Amino acid sequence: MKPFRLKSKSCPYCKLINLVCFWGPRRSAPWKRPWLFALSLAFTSLFWLLLWILKDSVYPISFAVEAVVLPLALAAPLGIIVALHGCRACVARLFGDL
Numbered sequence: 001m002k003p004f005r006l007k008s009k010s011c012p013y014c015k016l017i018n019l020v021c022f023w024g025p026r027r028s029a030p031w032k033r034p035w036l037f038a039l040s041l042a043f044t045s046l047f048w049l050l051l052w053i054l055k056d057s058v059y060p061i062s063f064a065v066e067a068v069v070l071p072l073a074l075a076a077p078l079g080i081i082v083a084l085h086g087c088r089a090c091v092a093r094l095f096g097d098l
């Protein structure tokens with residue numbers, strides 16, 4: 001007899017989400033997964049587009065903006081991955097509450 005896998009209870013991203021999302025567990029809702037996916041995809045495109053626009057800029061302010069946008073551009077794809085493979089708890093926690 002195979003051990004029962006609690007797929008809805010945990011996933012490989014639970015530890016990471018636990019570390020990143022300091023705000024604690026949030027209510028899980030069925031609409032959060034598609035929204036998390038759509039928003040993460042939108043933000044990822046937006047941030048990388050912004051970095052691409054700024055890369056040839058010579059203004060000092062653009063370096064400050066890049067320093068803020070780069071971590072976000074690297075973090076946003078996490079939302080896409082969690083929306084696709086994460087458990088409900090991770091999706092709810094990463095999305096937060098509106």
Ligand SMILES: [Zn+2]
Nearest residue numbers: 011014087090
């Ligand atoms: Zn999880």
